Amino acid sequence: MSVLARNERAATRPYYRPVGREVEVFEAAYAARLPVLLKGPTGCGKSRFIAAMAAAHGRELVTVACNDETSSVDLLGRYVVMGGDTVWQDGPVTRAARAGAFLYLDELAEAREDVLVVLHPLSDHRREVHVDRRDETIIAADGFALCVSFNPGYQRGLKELKPSTRQRYVTLAFDYPEAAIEQEIVATEAAVDAGVAKRLVAFARKVRGSGELGLQETVSTRLLVAAAKLIAGGLAPRLACEVAIVQPLSDDLDVVAALKDAAALAF
Numbered sequence: 001m002s003v004l005a006r007n008e009r010a011a012t013r014p015y016y017r018p019v020g021r022e023v024e025v026f027e028a029a030y031a032a033r034l035p036v037l038l039k040g041p042t043g044c045g046k047s048r049f050i051a052a053m054a055a056a057h058g059r060e061l062v063t064v065a066c067n068d069e070t071s072s073v074d075l076l077g078r079y080v081v082m083g084g085d086t087v088w089q090d091g092p093v094t095r096a097a098r099a100g101a102f103l104y105l106d107e108l109a110e111a112r113e114d115v116l117v118v119l120h121p122l123s124d125h126r127r128e129v130h131v132d133r134r135d136e137t138i139i140a141a142d143g144f145a146l147c148v149s150f151n152p153g154y155q156r157g158l159k160e161l162k163p164s165t166r167q168r169y170v171t172l173a174f175d176y177p178e179a180a181i182e183q184e185i186v187a188t189e190a191a192v193d194a195g196v197a198k199r200l201v202a203f204a205r206k207v208r209g210s211g212e213l214g215l216q217e218t219v220s221t222r223l224l225v226a227a228a229k230l231i232a233g234g235l236a237p238r239l240a241c242e243v244a245i246v247q248p249l250s251d252d253l254d255v256v257a258a259l260k261d262a263a264a265l266a267f
Contacts, residue, residue, distance in 0.1 A: 015048075062101050066105055075118055123146055196231055
């Protein structure tokens with residue numbers, strides 16, 4: 001690859017700031033053709049990490065946002081009528097397997113049981129997927145990677161991944177980064193002044209450290225970046241915090257008031 005091509009590829013690669021040894025572990029798993037599970041809270045960088053890894057390897061990224069309506073048919077494909085003819089249309093799983101793409105299933109615990117069954121032969125030594133409707137078995141092409149994620153905190157008391165499913169994956173635990181790194185991420189992502197990033201992170205850490213608010217989800221790095229982008233665009237910091245962080249987190253008037261007070265202290 002020429003220097004120009006490498007520079008162009010680097011310029012289009014999604015920004016990701018490593019916070020530990022996650023890149024090293026992923027590269028080892030990818031080389032060993034092992035699937036990877038990312039676990040961690042909402043907005044901590046799981047999806048961005050996979051996008052960066054796919055770009056680094058020059059692979060297409062096929063993403064599926066799982067929910068309790070997602071079925072195996074949705075993932076494998078179906079026959080559709082086009083121009084008077086009935087033709088087969090691959091779903092995201094079969095398309096990724098054929099193309100040797102990175103397949104990323106976000107919030108896997110939300111998926112139906114039949115979806116997990118479809119993934120089993122892709123997540124072990126077979127690296128294949130069987131399409132009953134076509135009586136076809138697809139062997140994953142070179143370069144294929146199976147990556148999934150789930151949020152243990154959010155799933156508590158609801159759905160949980162079975163141990164038999166979790167044990168199929170090399171697992172990387174994600175969390176919100178330490179303050180200095182998170183400030184760097186916010187400043188870089190939003191092209192905002194370092195002082196603003198520092199204040200936003202301080203606000204987030206104060207909220208995360210408070211167990212009295214009863215938030216289902218806390219202030220994520222993603223929310224901080226959104227607020228920082230609004231501030232960089234000229235919106236007043238307190239208003240940016242309200243619309244990008246406070247209101248998305250809660251509808252409870254007392255909680256909203258407490259969060260707005262914390263934002264006011266930061267700015």
